[in-house]
Amino acid sequence: MFGRLAAKQVPNKEYAVVPGKVNPDLQRERKKCTFDTLELTHFLDGGVEKYKDRKERENFFLSDPELMDDVPPELMSHEDQYRNGLKKACYLFKKLKELRENGGTIDNYRQLLGGSLGSAILKDGNPLALHYVMFIPTLMGQGTPDQCAYWIEKAWDCRVIGTYAQTELGHGTFIRGLETTATYNPKTQQFFLNSPTLTSYKWWPGGLGQTANYAVVVAQLYTKGECHGIHPFIVQLRDEKTHRPMPGVIVGEIGPKLGMNATNNGFLAFKQVPIPRNQMLMKNAQVLPDGTYVKSPSNKLTYGTMMFVRVVIVQDMASYLAKAVTIAVRYSAVRRQSEMVPGQSEPQIMDYLTQMYKLFPYIATVYALKFSAQWLWNMYNDVTAKIDAGDLELLPELHSIACCLKAVSTADTATAIETCRLSCGGHGYMACSNLPTTYGNVTAASTYEGENTVMLLQTARALMKAYAKAQAGEQLSPTVEYLNRNRKFRPWSNTVDSIVEGFKQIAAGKVAACALSLQRGVESGLSSEEAWNRASVQLVDAAEAHCRAFITDRHLDMVRNGMNELSPALREVMAQLCDLYCVFWALKRTGDFLQFCGIRGEDVQNLQDYQNELLVQIRPNAVGLVDSFDLRDEIIGSALGSYDGQVYERLLQSAMLSPLNAKPVHDSYGASLSALLRAKY
Ligand SMILES: CC(C)(COP(=O)(O)OP(=O)(O)OC[C@H]1O[C@@H](n2cnc3c(N)ncnc32)[C@H](O)[C@@H]1OP(=O)(O)O)[C@@H](O)C(=O)NCCC(=O)NCCSC(=O)CCCC(=O)O
Numbered sequence: 264m265f266g267r268l269a270a271k272q273v274p275n276k277e278y279a280v281v282p283g284k285v286n287p288d289l290q291r292e293r294k295k296c297t298f299d300t301l302e303l304t305h306f307l308d309g310g311v312e313k314y315k316d317r318k319e320r321e322n323f324f325l326s327d328p329e330l331m332d333d334v335p336p337e338l339m340s341h342e343d344q345y346r347n348g349l350k351k352a353c354y355l356f357k358k359l360k361e362l363r364e365n366g367g368t369i370d371n372y373r374q375l376l377g378g379s380l381g382s383a384i385l386k387d388g389n390p391l392a393l394h395y396v397m398f399i400p401t402l403m404g405q406g407t408p409d410q411c412a413y414w415i416e417k418a419w420d421c422r423v424i425g426t427y428a429q430t431e432l433g434h435g436t437f438i439r440g441l442e443t444t445a446t447y448n449p450k451t452q453q454f455f456l457n458s459p460t461l462t463s464y465k466w467w468p469g470g471l472g473q474t475a476n477y478a479v480v481v482a483q484l485y486t487k488g489e490c491h492g493i494h495p496f497i498v499q500l501r502d503e504k505t506h507r508p509m510p511g512v513i514v515g516e517i518g519p520k521l522g523m524n525a526t527n528n529g530f531l532a533f534k535q536v537p538i539p540r541n542q543m544l545m546k547n548a549q550v551l552p553d554g555t556y557v558k559s560p561s562n563k564l565t566y567g568t569m570m571f572v573r574v575v576i577v578q579d580m581a582s583y584l585a586k587a588v589t590i591a592v593r594y595s596a597v598r599r600q601s602e603m604v605p606g607q608s609e610p611q612i613m614d615y616l617t618q619m620y621k622l623f624p625y626i627a628t629v630y631a632l633k634f635s636a637q638w639l640w641n642m643y644n645d646v647t648a649k650i651d652a653g654d655l656e657l658l659p660e661l662h663s664i665a666c667c668l669k670a671v672s673t674a675d676t677a678t679a680i681e682t683c684r685l686s687c688g689g690h691g692y693m694a695c696s697n698l699p700t701t702y703g704n705v706t707a708a709s710t711y712e713g714e715n716t717v718m719l720l721q722t723a724r725a726l727m728k729a730y731a732k733a734q735a736g737e738q739l740s741p742t743v744e745y746l747n748r749n750r751k752f753r754p755w756s757n758t759v760d761s762i763v764e765g766f767k768q769i770a771a772g773k774v775a776a777c778a779l780s781l782q783r784g785v786e787s788g789l790s791s792e793e794a795w796n797r798a799s800v801q802l803v804d805a806a807e808a809h810c811r812a813f814i815t816d817r818h819l820d821m822v823r824n825g826m827n828e829l830s831p832a833l834r835e836v837m838a839q840l841c842d843l844y845c846v847f848w849a850l851k852r853t854g855d856f857l858q859f860c861g862i863r864g865e866d867v868q869n870l871q872d873y874q875n876e877l878l879v880q881i882r883p884n885a886v887g888l889v890d891s892f893d894l895r896d897e898i899i900g901s902a903l904g905s906y907d908g909q910v911y912e913r914l915l916q917s918a919m920l921s922p923l924n925a926k927p928v929h930d931s932y933g934a935s936l937s938a939l940l941r942a943k944y
């Protein structure tokens with residue numbers, strides 16, 4: 264991946280990367296592993312068949328030189344990043360079409376867009392991502408059968424390229440406050456799209472800048488002089504032949520960002536742009552030819568695509584984290600620094616307990632997130648099937664758990680990747696470590712698809728309702744069953760079961776405390792909204808605690824009940840990781856455990872000892888564990904994390920790619936430095 268150019272330029276030949284040569288420390292680590300890494304890889308893939316499929320798919324894409332970069336994107340201008348990203352994205356989707364003709368599914372597309380395969384090919388974003396992540400899913404989820412028949416085929420074949428244009432300059436979170444209007448005229452049977460203010464400019468949609476020629480635009484629907492709230496419309500933005508913006512369409516790109524610089528995020532405004540009536544997506548609500556409005560069974564169904572993407576994000580976070588932690592663990596096995604015992608040779612940095620503490624809980628987090636994501640994906644599929652059959656009962660439950668898992672998974676992963684970067688010392692700061700780009704991709708997810716605090720407040724809202732139900736002795740849905748007021752909490756014992764139980768007690772305690780704060784607020788004369796705002800720091804905290812209880816419960820349940828077919832050696836390691844995840848978070852929340860679970864100072868000390876013990880137990884398997892993620896070097900994309908551990912050789916090689924090294928004396932010497940050196944002051 265570091266290009267042909269480089270090999271020529273490494274100053275000393277003996278420091279060049281040697282194919283097939285593996286760092287001896289990594290070799291030793293691999294020998295120490297106590298379990299079969301291939302068995303774990305198969306488990307992660309969901310069986311041998313799926314493993315083979317993945318390998319084949321990776322080979323299909325990653326062995327194609329057209330899809331690999333000669334020059335890393337970070338050395339390109341903003342414009343070239345887009346040019347390069349689009350070229351590869353177009354080529355990639357041609358290949359995807361081939362795959363689809365051989366029976367591929369939407370899953371193939373998703374796998375190409377998340378943290379692994381897709382990020383190997385399009386490291387800093389994909390200008391066609393929104394087409395697949397949101398445009399097509401919105402057509403599928405919100406279109407009538409006729410609309411689906413007409414649009415989906417075109418979209419699959421990339422005869423139209425779309426995006427999802429919802430957020431505006433003035434509003435991203437509060438979508439009821441969007442200002443773009445779609446006004447129906449029964450005489451012409453058209454909607455007219457208009458942007459009445461600067462703050463109504465659409466802002467952010469991926470691929471909107473110069474790529475998409477269509478968009479799902481979310482706008483306030485007006486018919487017969489009345490506003491019916493936000494609805495989705497298919498709007499043509501650019502001419503299908505010339506790609507010039509359509510009359511009345513103002514469109515462009517928003518400029519460089521912290522990351523995702525090839526995604527071509529754009530702005531968009533309309534000056535009374537007409538679209539035919541049948542381009543309002545009408546699966547849920549409709550406007551009849553005479554302008555009569557027919558209501559949706561629930562106005563929240565318009566939010567369906569966001570729900571879908573939130574569910575997918577949790578899976579993507581596990582993939583990004585697997586990549587970051589692989590880089591940091593392999594590097595920590597190769598890197599030697601300081602003297603642990605004076606006079607003795609420098610240890611691998613992974614032998615420092617503090618380093619183990621930085622990394623191993625995040626190996627465990629990959630599993631914790633993966634198991635929760637799997638559960639959420641299954642629930643999403645069950646609930647959407649029920650909704651299609653007219654049963655909306657489980658929608659609030661799905662919304663509530665998707666919101667908090669989206670928030671907690673993105674926030675935890677961003678922290679984890681930054682910790683991985685720091686754990687690599689100075690070299691982690693290099694772009695060629697791939698940790699900065701990976702962080703840039705992941706931290707964006709804390710904001711997009713529902714800002715994290717806002718998402719946690721949505722969960723808190725559901726928790727408050729569940730608490731009221733619990734108090735009234737009503738039946739509770741499974742994820743909040745622990746709020747049941749007749750439930751007997753088990754007393755503390757120094758076990759992982761007790762920790763998982765403890766998280767439920769903490770969540771229940773925090774939920775009850777929030778309810779009390781809200782009640783007190785109202786009793787003191789505040790309106791319910793003011794009381795809500797006054798309690799919102801606590802409410803966010805309660806939602807996070809609820810989510811942690813869910814994640815630990817899922818993780819333990821998988822280790823206890825979902826791994827029966829695994830060998831005892833592997834099961835033991837999986838149990839250690841689950842215990843570590845639970846203990847790590849218990850210690851981060853010691854105050855909560857003291858407050859809500861009746862533990863004592865000596866119990867905290869026991870937890871601390873147990874955490875240390877687990878870190879030491881996991882140490883010999885650390886490299887084996889990250890090897891089991893089975894991420895190809897093209898996916899890792901890092902000088903620090905490749906399978907062979909030729910870290911220093913790759914750092915030097917990648918430095919040689921800098922255009923500043925092309926000539927012995929850079930042009931800027933003549934342009935400015937020489938004058939400074941000769942000046943007499
Ligand atoms: C924050 C809310 C949820 C607030 O909505 P609201 O209509 O003002 O609601 P409210 O009066 O507070 O009442 C909430 C009520 O609406 C329900 N609800 C909210 N969302 C959903 C849902 N998805 N499914 C099912 N139910 C939903 C809630 O449960 C509440 O129900 P309740 O009143 O308690 O019975 C909403 O506005 C929202 O979702 N904002 C976030 C916007 C967002 O996610 N934008 C994404 C843009 S696309 C993007 O970022 C793409 C990036 C992708 C990439 O680059 O890869």
Ligand SMILES: Cc1cc2nc3c(=O)[nH]c(=O)nc-3n(C[C@H](O)[C@H](O)[C@H](O)COP(=O)(O)OP(=O)(O)OC[C@H]3O[C@@H](n4cnc5c(N)ncnc54)[C@H](O)[C@@H]3O)c2cc1C
Nearest residue numbers: 427428429430434435436467468469707711712713714716
């Ligand atoms: C990389 C990237 C890609 C994106 N892609 C798309 C896309 O393709 N299509 C699209 O339509 N949009 C897209 N977005 C927009 C994204 O969905 C919004 O940025 C997001 O929903 C947050 O909205 P906002 O920016 O208005 O933040 P704001 O809502 O203004 O948030 C700012 C602060 O206000 C706080 N806040 C807001 N409301 C509340 C509240 N009710 N209670 C408490 N605190 C509150 C937040 O917690 C936050 O701290 C993208 C954004 C990014 C960063």
